[in-house]
Amino acid sequence: MTTPPTLAEARRRAGQELAPVSASPALDAECLLACATGLARTRFRAHPEEVLKAPAWARFQHLVERRLSGEPVAHLTGHRGFMDFELRVGPAVLIPRPETEHLVEAALERSAASVLDLGCGSGCVAIALARAWPEADIDAVDVSETALSVARANARELGADQIRFHAGDWYAPVSRQRYSLIVSNPPYIGADEAEPDTGDLRFEPRQALIAGPTGLEAIRIVIQGAPAQLHPGGQLWLEHGYRQGPSVREELAAAGFTAIETRHDLAGHERISGGRLEAS
Ligand SMILES: C[S@@+](CC[C@H](N)C(=O)[O-])C[C@H]1O[C@@H](n2cnc3c(N)ncnc32)[C@H](O)[C@@H]1O
8 A cells, every 4th residue: 555645635646537537526536535534625625734544545545446437426425415415325326416406496486285206216305395394294205115215314314204205106105195296306318318328327226217218208107197196286396308398398288287387407408397287
């Protein structure tokens, strides 16, 4: 093992090493250094001259090697920030994405007494809504038992105790319930699209990513099932692929939704659409 360097040197070298495999090598290096040393990232700026202890240096080198082989930073550190909180993540769940924060923002534009989150994964969306609306009744469904274990642990740690988690296929476990708001970030990649073979996607559950041949299969199930599960005047908001906006708006209209809107992500892509179920 080489002699441990200073914090500044360790961070600089790792940033250079990671440049060919990461779009954010300096940030990756900093997150991995924080994980290996147990130090806050602010310490690297306050005390750049501090020399790493040998065990932390060994841990850091190992983490950088794993990152070089493609493993996502969130899997290496075991957590990911979402909205204003940190979630535990691992190979059982999709790593929460910044785009999904726009789904939460759209949902929070009005209040809702009862909420259903379909395909809850790590629990990020349901937990964000539970934190904003502590009085709301919230159900969260996922087909993956291992994802639900992660979501339950996150909800417990973050004090989102009012969420009821259910295992099953989309609406099946809650088929007798009606809600004022349904939110979903369903899988929306088509089986023939190349994306899952690149970057972090290679390490994430295919069940969380791939919807079927066209990518619209899960979105259609969520939209077509929503009218039977919403109170009149209730809202449905969902995340979708950047080219799926027109199809999603068409499906929403066909299912009886009005006031249909689409929101863009930070890259300017259509990403979140929703509407209101006409009060009959
Ligand atoms: C794109 S991930 C979203 C996870 C989380 N809501 C988020 O935004 O990070 C889609 C989720 O849908 C779940 N899922 C896939 N098929 C499902 C089904 N038939 N019924 C319920 N959930 C399903 C997956 O297990 C996965 O957790």
